[in-house]
Amino acid sequence: MKKRMISFLLVAALLFAGAPSAILTAQAAEDPYAAYRERDHFGFVLSANRIKYMSPDRLGEWMGSFDQIYDAFQELTGVTPLDGQRITWRSSQENGAMWIYYGEPSIYIGKDHVDYYIREAEDNDGFTGWGPPHEIGHVFDGLPGGFVREWVFNDEISANIKAVYAVDVLGLKVEHGGKLINTLEELYDYFLNYGPEHDLFLCAMINIVDEFGWDPVKKTYRSYSDGSYTGNYEGASKTSGIKYNDFLDRLSYYTGADIRAAKYFESDWLKRFDARFPLPATD
Numbered sequence: 001m002k003k004r005m006i007s008f009l010l011v012a013a014l015l016f017a018g019a020p021s022a023i024l025t026a027q028a029a030e031d032p033y034a035a036y037r038e039r040d041h042f043g044f045v046l047s048a049n050r051i052k053y054m055s056p057d058r059l060g061e062w063m064g065s066f067d068q069i070y071d072a073f074q075e076l077t078g079v080t081p082l083d084g085q086r087i088t089w090r091s092s093q094e095n096g097a098m099w100i101y102y103g104e105p106s107i108y109i110g111k112d113h114v115d116y117y118i119r120e121a122e123d124n125d126g127f128t129g130w131g132p133p134h135e136i137g138h139v140f141d142g143l144p145g146g147f148v149r150e151w152v153f154n155d156e157i158s159a160n161i162k163a164v165y166a167v168d169v170l171g172l173k174v175e176h177g178g179k180l181i182n183t184l185e186e187l188y189d190y191f192l193n194y195g196p197e198h199d200l201f202l203c204a205m206i207n208i209v210d211e212f213g214w215d216p217v218k219k220t221y222r223s224y225s226d227g228s229y230t231g232n233y234e235g236a237s238k239t240s241g242i243k244y245n246d247f248l249d250r251l252s253y254y255t256g257a258d259i260r261a262a263k264y265f266e267s268d269w270l271k272r273f274d275a276r277f278p279l280p281a282t283d
Contacts, residue, residue: 036060041070043088050091050114054122062121062128069133069166073140076165076214078222079149081139098131100138107135120175126182130163130174137162150224153243153277157201164202165214184210200269207264208255216254223250244277 031037033051036059037044044063051059066089074080088106096110109117113131120127137159142149152158164187166172173182176190188206191199209217223229229250233242252259260270 032056033059036063038086039063039067041084041086042066043086045088046091046109046114051118053115054118058122061125065126065128065170065172066132066136068170069128069136069172072166072169073136073162076162076218076221077140078218078225079140081142087136087139098135100135100143107132107139124173124180126171127173127175127180128166130176133163133166133172133174134159150238150243151221151247153240153247154198154201157198160199160202161205161217164205165217168209169214197272201273204259204265204269207266208251208259211264212255212257216251219254220247220250223254229253239280241277241279244273245279 031048033044033048033056036056042063044059054062082105085105090106090108091111091114092108093111094108096108097113098110099108100106101108109131117129117131120129138155140149140162141152141155141158143155148155163174164184167174167182167187168184171182173180175181176187177194179186179190181187181190184206188203191202191206195202205217219228231246232249233246238246248260259265262270265273
């Protein structure tokens with residue numbers, strides 16, 4: 001009780017003396033991360049105790065890298081998610097790496113992964129991990145708002161395309177299979193040899209980008225809103241098969257090449273994806 005009374009009298013005295021900067025200094029002493037918790041597009045509410053392994057200025061750099069990812073995805077897709085609302089990073093008592101919930105502008109880090117991300121980011125300049133660009137990719141696909149953009153034929157593939165873009169254009173360091181990766185060549189090798197089947201689509205995208213760059217991909221994403229491509233499929237309720245074929249058609253249009261060719265979709269990759277995302281049967 002005595003400590004509370006002393007704290008109250010101290011704050012009152014500071015207010016009376018017209019010293020708001022002193023109050024802010026006192027608050028900063030309680031939370032050394034206070035000055036780094038908000039950036040242009042993100043807020044960070046994990047407690048100081050949970051992130052004690054990361055220096056305050058490194059948190060500022062890490063948060064800045066998330067802003068860079070956000071800006072890069074705006075450049076890639078031409079959209080601003082959630083009407084520009086700031087997205088909040090939170091910790092959770094649940095297990096798991098990272099996830100989002102429909103209707104909530106937050107990205108959660110599971111209790112068993114907080115230390116991993118914090119320690120790696122502190123020790124490795126440029127490290128974001130795969131989770132942050134992947135989850136921010138989900139945000140740009142519309143998932144937190146409770147709707148899905150028309151280019152999303154598969155949630156995970158769509159978010160991962162954007163994460164691949166971030167690694168390439170920003171030089172991010174991510175971790176796969178216990179190894180730090182930050183080039184398209186390294187991502188391709190991991191996806192081909194160790195990733196789940198749907199990662200083969202990312203290998204095909206890397207093949208396409210290797211030949212044409214990212215500009216046709218940008219035009220493909222932007223075509224969903226700018227009217228530059230009329231499309232071959234109609235209907236508001238498109239199946240995943242229609243969305244998949246529409247995405248490939250648009251990408252072929254903007255590259256000026258048949259991107260279904262074996263030089264991009266190697267081996268039997270295209271056959272696998274065509275079977276996974278079939279067009280609806282016609283009468």
